[in-house]
Amino acid sequence: MMTPQPEYIDGNGFIAEVIRTPRIKSADVRVEDGAVSIVVPKSLDCARISKILVDKRQWIKSKIALHRDTSPVSAKDYVSGESFPYLGRNYRLKVHRGHFKPVKLLQGRLVVTVPNGSEQPDMIRNALVRWYKHHAEMKLQEKTNRYASIIGEEPTAMGIKSFKSRWGSCSAKGKIDFNWKIILAPNSIVDYVVVHELCHLIHHDHSPLFWKQVEKVVPDYLACKEWLKVNANLLSL
């Protein structure tokens, strides 16, 4: 199935992702993790979308500022040459100036194009977050499918979230959610987190039986747990 190319609008100080859906009648602006998106009816034209963003500008800017003020200070400057981990490998960032273009992995580099202005670091960070979330969804779905067949339990649904202090969760109804930031970790660690949550479909606790189940699939799970404890602070953008 082809997924439509994402569409972006420069909101003058922020970049909004446009999500078109036949399911709604009026536009809905969201600011999640400091990133702006606007959900609109399928055929709404760009001029109309821009107008909505202008009307909501104050509200959007205050949401972005709130996110910035409540987030831990990033160690990153979001400039060319900085490296960002993805599945345990480091990729260098390459920033171009110009009309916004989302992050792409090209020849081992994370390439992004953003307009000039003081909001550049925010825009670059948001573009990276979108790239990571998108890849998290694909990779975690893939790994969930693979390990679900090994363990013999299927989750009722799978999603990604922005958890503050956990890597995954499994609800009583069998829905599994993962923290998208886990894909900054090496593959073996991501696999452990996937197996951990899937094993909760069998044991909804951290009992010795639960850990036995995890160990069957990930024999070195203790080392993975330890790695996560020690390196958690590296898994951020």
Ligand SMILES: [Zn+2]
């Ligand atoms: Zn658990």
